Amino acid sequence: MDLAYTEAEEEFRGRLREWLAAALPGLPAKPSPDDWPARRAYDTAWQRMLYDAGYAGLHWPADAGGQGATPTQHLIFLEETEKAGAPYVGANFVGLLHAGPTIAAEGTAGQRARWLPPVLRGDQIWCQGFSEPDAGSDLAALRTRAVRDGDDYVVTGQKIWTSHAEVADWCELLVRTDPAAPKHRGISWLAMPMDAPGITVRPLRTLAGSTEFAEVFLDEVRVPVRNRVGAENDGWRVTMVTLSFERGTAFVGEVVACRRTLDALADEARRTGRWDDPVLRRRLGRLNAEFRALWRLTQANVSESERTGGVPGVGGSVFKLRYSGVRQELYEAAAEVLGGDAFDVDREWVLDRLSSLSYTIAAGTSQIQRNIVAERILGLPKGR
Amino acid sequence: MDFQLSDDQRALRSGMRDLLGAVFDRGRLRAAVERDGALDRSLWRELGAAGFFALRLPEEAGGVGLGLPEAVLLFEEAGRALLPGPLVATHLAAGLVKGAAEGEAVVTAVAADLPAAHLAEADAVLVVDGQAPPGLPGDVLSGDVSGAEVLSGEALGAFVAAARPVRSVDPLTPLHRLAGRAVPTGAPQAYSGALHYEAALLTAAEQLGSAARTTEAAVQHAGERHQFGSPIGSFQAVKHLCADMLARTEPARAAVYAAAVTGDPAEIAAAKLLADEAAVRNARDCLQIHGGMGFTWEADVHLHLKRAWLRAASWLTVARAEELLAADLGAAGRLPRSSAAYGRPVPEAGGGG
Numbered sequence: 001m002d003l004a005y006t007e008a009e010e011e012f013r014g015r016l017r018e019w020l021a022a023a024l025p026g027l028p029a030k031p032s033p034d035d036w037p038a039r040r041a042y043d044t045a046w047q048r049m050l051y052d053a054g055y056a057g058l059h060w061p062a063d064a065g066g067q068g069a070t071p072t073q074h075l076i077f078l079e080e081t082e083k084a085g086a087p088y089v090g091a092n093f094v095g096l097l098h099a100g101p102t103i104a105a106e107g108t109a110g111q112r113a114r115w116l117p118p119v120l121r122g123d124q125i126w127c128q129g130f131s132e133p134d135a136g137s138d139l140a141a142l143r144t145r146a147v148r149d150g151d152d153y154v155v156t157g158q159k160i161w162t163s164h165a166e167v168a169d170w171c172e173l174l175v176r177t178d179p180a181a182p183k184h185r186g187i188s189w190l191a192m193p194m195d196a197p198g199i200t201v202r203p204l205r206t207l208a209g210s211t212e213f214a215e216v217f218l219d220e221v222r223v224p225v226r227n228r229v230g231a232e233n234d235g236w237r238v239t240m241v242t243l244s245f246e247r248g249t250a251f252v253g254e255v256v257a258c259r260r261t262l263d264a265l266a267d268e269a270r271r272t273g274r275w276d277d278p279v280l281r282r283r284l285g286r287l288n289a290e291f292r293a294l295w296r297l298t299q300a301n302v303s304e305s306e307r308t309g310g311v312p313g314v315g316g317s318v319f320k321l322r323y324s325g326v327r328q329e330l331y332e333a334a335a336e337v338l339g340g341d342a343f344d345v346d347r348e349w350v351l352d353r354l355s356s357l358s359y360t361i362a363a364g365t366s367q368i369q370r371n372i373v374a375e376r377i378l379g380l381p382k383g384r
Numbered sequence: 385m386d387f388q389l390s391d392d393q394r395a396l397r398s399g400m401r402d403l404l405g406a407v408f409d410r411g412r413l414r415a416a417v418e419r420d421g422a423l424d425r426s427l428w429r430e431l432g433a434a435g436f437f438a439l440r441l442p443e444e445a446g447g448v449g450l451g452l453p454e455a456v457l458l459f460e461e462a463g464r465a466l467l468p469g470p471l472v473a474t475h476l477a478a479g480l481v482k483g484a485a486e487g488e489a490v491v492t493a494v495a496a497d498l499p500a501a502h503l504a505e506a507d508a509v510l511v512v513d514g515q516a517p518p519g520l521p522g523d524v525l526s527g528d529v530s531g532a533e534v535l536s537g538e539a540l541g542a543f544v545a546a547a548r549p550v551r552s553v554d555p556l557t558p559l560h561r562l563a564g565r566a567v568p569t570g571a572p573q574a575y576s577g578a579l580h581y582e583a584a585l586l587t588a589a590e591q592l593g594s595a596a597r598t599t600e601a602a603v604q605h606a607g608e609r610h611q612f613g614s615p616i617g618s619f620q621a622v623k624h625l626c627a628d629m630l631a632r633t634e635p636a637r638a639a640v641y642a643a644a645v646t647g648d649p650a651e652i653a654a655a656k657l658l659a660d661e662a663a664v665r666n667a668r669d670c671l672q673i674h675g676g677m678g679f680t681w682e683a684d685v686h687l688h689l690k691r692a693w694l695r696a697a698s699w700l701t702v703a704r705a706e707e708l709l710a711a712d713l714g715a716a717g718r719l720p721r722s723s724a725a726y727g728r729p730v731p732e733a734g735g736g737g
Contacts, residue, residue: 001393001453002386003645009385072385266714282703285710289639289654296387296638296651303387321631367620373630374623378603383618 003299005072013076019053020084027087033210040125040167043090047122056120057096059249064104065116071249071306075298078252088253091164095119095126099172102189102242106230115170115191127168129159129192129216130239137368139174140183140236144218146175146190152222153177153190155198158215161362165201165214168194173223178233189235191227198222208354209345248301248316251323255298258330259291261349265330269337283333290326294319317377321369324359331356387641389457396454400461403434408465410684416468417687421556423469423490423505432487436462436471437478441485447478452582456589456644463593463663466687468556470502472586472699473510476579481508481534493583498697499552499559503544508536511543512579554690581652584700585643588656591663591695592633592640594688598663598670599629601685605674616673625669632662650712657705663692 005013028045031038050056059074060066069077089096100119103111118124135142144157155175162171171192178186192199198221203211230238266284269275297319331353335342342350360366374380389397407430416424431437439455441447448454455475462471473493474484483489494500495512503509511533535543547560603626606617616622636658643651667689671678678685696702 001389001641001645003642005385075385263714266710270714278707281710282706284713285706285708286657288650288709288713289657289705290635292642292651292654293635293639293658296642297635299385299387300638300641303385306386307388318631318634321627322635367624370624370627371620373627374617378599378623378626378630380603380606380617380623380626381615383614383620383623 005076009072009076012073013080016055016077016080017084019055020080020086023049023053024084024086036164036167036211040091040164043087043092044122044125046087046090047092047096047120051121056122057100057116060101060104060116060120064100064112065120066104071302074249075252075302078249079256082253082256091125091167092119092122094128094164094168094172095124095170098128098242099126099170099191102172102238103191103229105241106189106238111191111229118169124169125164125167126170126172127162127164127194127216129162129171129173131161132158133160137365140187142174142176142187144173144175145179146177146188146223148177148225149222151225153188153225153228155190155192155218155221155223157218159218160204160215161213162201162216163213165194165216166203170194171216174235174239177235181233184236186233187235187239188232189229189238190223191229192221192223193227196221196223206355207357208351248298248305248319250316251294251319252298254327255291255294255323258327259295261330261334261352262287262291265334265337265349272337272339274337274339280333280336283336287326287330287333290322290329294323294326297322317364317369317372320364321366321373324366327359328356387638387645393454393457396450397457397461400434400436400458401464403430404461404465404467408467413466413684413687417555421468421502421552421554421558423502425490428469428490429487431467431471432485437475437487438485439475439478441479445479446485452585452644452647453641455586456640459586459589460593460596460640463590464597466556466594466684466691470506471590472583475586476583477508477510477534481536483507494562495699497562499550499561500547501557501559501694503547503560504549504558506540506544508534509540509543510579511535554687554694556687556691557694580699581647581649583698584656585640585652587695587699588636588640588643588652588659591656591659591692592636594692595629595633595636595659595662595666598666598685598688599626599633602626602629602666602670602673609675622673625673629662629666629669632658632665636662650709653700653705653708653712656700657702657709660692660696660702664689664696667692 028042031042033039047056054067055077057064057066058069058077059071060068062068096119100116103115107115119126129144130139130142132142132144144155144159146153146155153175155173157175159173165171171194173190173192174187175190176186177188180186198219200217200219201214202217203214206212262284266275269280269284274280301316301319331349334349335353338347338349341347342353345351364372375382407427412424416422435448436458438447439450439458440452441449443449459471470490470492474489474491477489477491478485481489481491484491489507490502490505491508491510492500492502492506493510493512494503500509544560546563548563550559550561552559603617606622606626607615609616617626636655639651639655639658643655667685671685671689674683674685677683
């Protein structure tokens, strides 16, 4: 058990800090949250800066154009960029963290050369067409059909919860290519150009009032067969392979940000006098314990994946289960610190409180996480 | 950074598990329950011979020369096995009370208004003063507030005579109520505030072991017990309880191990808070999953729960830990980063780090 960083790791951190200090003042002003083209421009400009500085695709393998960094270096990168107030991965999320790694792992040499460099340079962004109105937690029940017609698939169906759909160049799309096969075995993975005829994007408004994601309607959209990654009907496995890119670093930046928020809440409560309430004070103290532990659990998961070179064992689902609940508690405590101001959407933390409600739902609900923890880690029998 | 156990640490842990499996199996656990937790002196000496108490003493002083991370692993195993006795106090007394390091002496501790454990069997008592542990505004960061006095011989005899035995909730821990609040009669000697933090951390490690053990027991029972034609662990209402048990244990584990490496008071407070909660809540859920059998004397789960209650009230309570962790927040906050600031330095992490 060694929490000290090696000399090489500290050197990496030092160089990164120097670069961030020099580079961040050159960023343009942050765009309005509702201006999607401007958000895309801002996020891709940041990605281009990372690319030019040699930090793009830090965690991607070198033969996919990445830097082949260790999980610990990736942890340091995420920690330092968050602490420095650098932009979040934003619109580059799917390309860098899911579609890109999938293509890197399962794509042909031609597919890698075609799609990966534009992602790393910030030239193109991707969105994800996985969930459907009737396929959420039970993703493999998806029904969007792809029928072969010459060199194309003709795709018809509906996708939902697609972030950045309005401004994406590509969509990583899961489609049903064999309706007769068992549900996990008739699925294929396609790269769909978002400017193809037959695609209609309808933004969805979240309870926070913003349009963070969209519905995507597909009406006989023609997608070339050469855009399929992996074999036909092997799309479920192709998609799951990518999840093994998760090395315990998924929430590093967010945990760092939550700890900063917690400190700010304590300062604010001291300023307003609410700190004198022992119930509130102890609530914040408890959250300090939770986020300290989540930070240490992150370090443990990253160390484990560094040792095994693969997926963190107990890591991902246990972490997400605990973190998503605690993050919601953080913003409940924030509302108490704010008192009457908690109902003013323009006050700091109020929108965060609303956004945090998605944490126990997105990327696998807490109920699904509990099933995963119980069945895959604890070995309990499948069932209902 | 490599926040995983080293090979030596893994070997130490499995060695301790093997030892406890040999000298304190379930039969001996239940025998200890039948004699109301009275200590087995030969077992105590075996623990001493294995280096349990002398683990952190320097080798030149006859110790093993290891650090808090290694101690935490041993106490985790002790917690798993429900090993009875004042393990934390005797471990902390090694090198200060004659015979403690070797397991020849049994040393218990009394603090605040908690009942005293194993008092009648103790060869010495650490009388700990003050609101444990220090760190909040108004606390004096010196030996004065949280020192400990060692009582033995006639003074101990008088002390014990003034105490009243009670029928203990925990069948493995005989308890005495003290006549008044324990007040040291002389100047604090060897210890100061660091004792509280080390004791809190080692207690948290025992809680961690207990939390992991009750999770295993719950999962095992949920996989074997059939109702409605299926193992009850196939029902989400049951499997989600089990998942939550692991989601309490693993963050607590990360907190306990990290606190052992850093010796940071805020990390120790976090570790104690989360490990207490994991031990108590997991034992409760384990009991629930065992249904009617969980409510019987015969099932071991009540032993875990009762011991966890007692440990949660010892050294650093939820209320105190939350206040310490609150004081640590924000620009105005920040506890000292090492419990060494409170007196005796926390030994360096030994072995492979």
